[in-house]
Amino acid sequence: MSAKWIPDDDELDGLARSTSSADPDAAKVEHARTSLLAQAATLRQQPRQSAAPLMIGIGAALAAAAAVVIWLVAAPSEHARSKENIAAIGLSSFHRVSDWPDYAIAVDEGQLAIEVASLDDGERFRVMTTDAVVEVHATKLVVGANRGHLTSVRVSEGRVEIRVAGNPPMFLAAGESWTSPITAKTDELVVPPAAAAVPEPPVAVRAPSSTERTHRPTRVATEPSTSIPVPVTPPPRLLAATPGELEFRTGVAALRAGDAAIATKSFAAACTAARGNALAEDACFWFGAAAKRAGQTAVAREALTSFGQRFPTSGRAGEAAALLGWILYDAGELGAAEAKFRGAANDRVPKVKESAERGLAAITRKRSTAP
Amino acid sequence: MTGGKLLPFKRVHGTAAELSDRALVSAVAEGDQVALGALFDRFHSDVYRFVAHLVRRDASSAEDLAQMTFLEAHRSAPRFRGDSTVKTWLFGIATNVVRTHFRKEHRSNAAKANLEAMPAVQPPAPNEALSLEQQRRLLTAAVDSLSPGLREVYVLCVIEEVPGKEAAQILGIREASVYRRLSDARTALRAAIEEMQA
Numbered sequence: 001m002s003a004k005w006i007p008d009d010d011e012l013d014g015l016a017r018s019t020s021s022a023d024p025d026a027a028k029v030e031h032a033r034t035s036l037l038a039q040a041a042t043l044r045q046q047p048r049q050s051a052a053p054l055m056i057g058i059g060a061a062l063a064a065a066a067a068v069v070i071w072l073v074a075a076p077s078e079h080a081r082s083k084e085n086i087a088a089i090g091l092s093s094f095h096r097v098s099d100w101p102d103y104a105i106a107v108d109e110g111q112l113a114i115e116v117a118s119l120d121d122g123e124r125f126r127v128m129t130t131d132a133v134v135e136v137h138a139t140k141l142v143v144g145a146n147r148g149h150l151t152s153v154r155v156s157e158g159r160v161e162i163r164v165a166g167n168p169p170m171f172l173a174a175g176e177s178w179t180s181p182i183t184a185k186t187d188e189l190v191v192p193p194a195a196a197a198v199p200e201p202p203v204a205v206r207a208p209s210s211t212e213r214t215h216r217p218t219r220v221a222t223e224p225s226t227s228i229p230v231p232v233t234p235p236p237r238l239l240a241a242t243p244g245e246l247e248f249r250t251g252v253a254a255l256r257a258g259d260a261a262i263a264t265k266s267f268a269a270a271c272t273a274a275r276g277n278a279l280a281e282d283a284c285f286w287f288g289a290a291a292k293r294a295g296q297t298a299v300a301r302e303a304l305t306s307f308g309q310r311f312p313t314s315g316r317a318g319e320a321a322a323l324l325g326w327i328l329y330d331a332g333e334l335g336a337a338e339a340k341f342r343g344a345a346n347d348r349v350p351k352v353k354e355s356a357e358r359g360l361a362a363i364t365r366k367r368s369t370a371p
Numbered sequence: 372m373t374g375g376k377l378l379p380f381k382r383v384h385g386t387a388a389e390l391s392d393r394a395l396v397s398a399v400a401e402g403d404q405v406a407l408g409a410l411f412d413r414f415h416s417d418v419y420r421f422v423a424h425l426v427r428r429d430a431s432s433a434e435d436l437a438q439m440t441f442l443e444a445h446r447s448a449p450r451f452r453g454d455s456t457v458k459t460w461l462f463g464i465a466t467n468v469v470r471t472h473f474r475k476e477h478r479s480n481a482a483k484a485n486l487e488a489m490p491a492v493q494p495p496a497p498n499e500a501l502s503l504e505q506q507r508r509l510l511t512a513a514v515d516s517l518s519p520g521l522r523e524v525y526v527l528c529v530i531e532e533v534p535g536k537e538a539a540q541i542l543g544i545r546e547a548s549v550y551r552r553l554s555d556a557r558t559a560l561r562a563a564i565e566e567m568q569a
Contacts (some may be wrong), residue, residue, distance in 0.1 A: 004564075004568045005501045005509070005564065005568065007510075007561065009566070012510070012561070013529045015507060016525070016529050016530055017530060024433070024434060030410075030435065032438045033415075033436060036407070036411060036441050036442055036445075037407060040404065040442065040445045041404065042405055042535055086403055087404065089404075090404075144374055256393070340491060
């Protein structure tokens with residue numbers, strides 16, 4: 001019978017060092033990291049939940065060294081207990097678009113770890129990029145974006161619905177993930193056919209300049225209808241952190257998703273933030289157009305009136321006038337409506353001219369039948 | 372980086388990857404999430420391995436306790452004075468996290484259940500020398516059978532190769548106590564190995 005193995009100190013210690021324990025599962029490590037950052041962010045946010053200051057963080061591009069968080073706090077939430085935990089994972093750029101019961105954030109860059117508690121009836125939580133909307137229900141997930149385009153969604157709990165422009169809705173359950181099949185491109189402008197097919201109030205088409213022709217959206221001007229054509233994304237030269245750019249792109253995403261109310265808020269913010277730069281004209285125009293789409297007539301009227309005053313020589317001046325003309329027509333202000341339609345009747349864009357002429361004809365008919 | 376006041380992450384140039392460990396902790400103390408993620412990336416495997424040994428390689432517990440260690444590090448970062456290495460500091464936090472875990476888990480009952488759940492180490496056949504793999508299994512089982520106090524010292528000083536002085540800081544005991552417990556641990560290991568071969 002052989003002697004028992006009784007190691008001395010050196011043999012004991014040497015063997016102990018060479019005996020390695022199993023490495024943790026890589027996916028679990030990633031999950032642990034995400035959870036850690038989410039919890040750490042919660043610990044930092046809790047002292048500020050009862051206050052309602054307006055806080056604006058500093059943004060940076062992907063190559064920057066500093067962490068990027070853009071957080072706009074609009075008004076104090078009426079929820080006694082926060083239903084959402086949102087934490088940036090590394091470099092990221094995002095902002096809140098609206099508060100409960102229709103909570104929405106827009107993500108431009110990076111990854112966010114999001115945890116949402118069970119929602120009550122009438123409540124929604126959405127994550128938006130320029131090309132997609134992720135709607136969540138009692139969920140823990142990580143969302144990634146790159147230059148405003150959705151790149152990945154990973155669900156650890158609950159269920160999410162992903163609506164990417166031009167694609168049918170997708171649903172992910174716990175443990176499932178989705179990754180964009182293509183690299184995000186800043187100049188992609190595929191307008192879903194459905195967006196052009198939905199009937200809308202008459203919206204004239206601005207003739208694109210020669211540099212914009214490759215980005216022409218499909219538009220249909222019809223008699224009173226409900227859709228507004230999706231606007232053109234600003235040219236690439238404007239995509240590098242222009243004031244108002246993020247809000248503008250959020251508005252675009254909202255319109256693509258069919259949410260004119262969110263689009264209105266986003267374009268309004270963009271119109272304010274973009275003062276003095278090339279984006280202001282588009283942002284302020286679409287503020288009015290989106291508001292009209294959303295049925296916010298008073299807001300649309302004021303926005304389109306302001307647009308006409310601020311940008312009298314804009315290529316969209318006729319289009320805005322036509323839209324405003326119809327608002328005034330519906331309000332029974334025929335004289336004011338006529339003035340707007342006459343201003344738009346000589347627009348170089350055929351659709352704008354056509355809409356204005358229809359408006360003038362409608363006014364003539366209405367006056368002829370008036371007692 | 373030179374000695375002196377640690378600069379918060381936001382006021383130094385370079386990416387998180389270029390910062391020293393101490394500057395990273397300083398940035399975590401400022402609430403910098405990028406720095407917290409970088410700290411996790413740098414030290415998670417070390418902390419996990421250390422914690423796994425302390426909880427007898429229970430992977431699920433090790434994952435949770437490693438994460439708790441970093442969360443506690445995030446809370447404690449403002450109190451880090453830089454008088455030990457960051458790894459030592461993290462191991463100290465991990466040790467306390469595991470001790471708390473055992474206190475909550477009713478240590479003795481958990482230990483008995485663990486020992487009962489462990490697969491029996493097959494004794495060698497007569498006249499058969501132990502293979503290296505068999506020796507490793509015996510040693511692993513023996514380390515798992517150590518009392519928590521002896522296991523902490525043995526894992527830190529031998530497996531993690533932490534110097535005695537730092538181990539004393541981590542465990543909150545005198546350096547002389549570290550060496551005494553280390554000697555006791557080796558004695559206990561040999562006794563356990565011999566018993567398992569009976």
